[in-house]
Amino acid sequence: MQLEGAGGRARVYKTGIFGTLRHIIRTEGLRGLYRGIVPEYYKVVPSVGIVFMTYEKLKQVLSTIPD
Numbered sequence: 713m714q715l716e717g718a719g720g721r722a723r724v725y726k727t728g729i730f731g732t733l734r735h736i737i738r739t740e741g742l743r744g745l746y747r748g749i750v751p752e753y754y755k756v757v758p759s760v761g762i763v764f765m766t767y768e769k770l771k772q773v774l775s776t777i778p779d
Contacts, residue, residue, distance in 0.1 A: 727735065736744045
C-alpha cells in the first residue's frame, strides 16, 4: 500500500530535491519541513532503545562464554 496525501491524492514533485524543498517552504513555510517529526520520534526512539538494549545484553552474554 502506498502513502497518499490529503484527500487520497498523492503529491508528486518533479523538480528534484531542491525544487521540492523550495515548494514546501513557499507553500507551508519552514515548519512544513518538520511536520510529522514528533510521530516519527515516537516510532524511532523506542526501537533504537530496544536495539541498544539487545546489543548490550548479547555482548554481556557472549563475553561470559568460555573459550
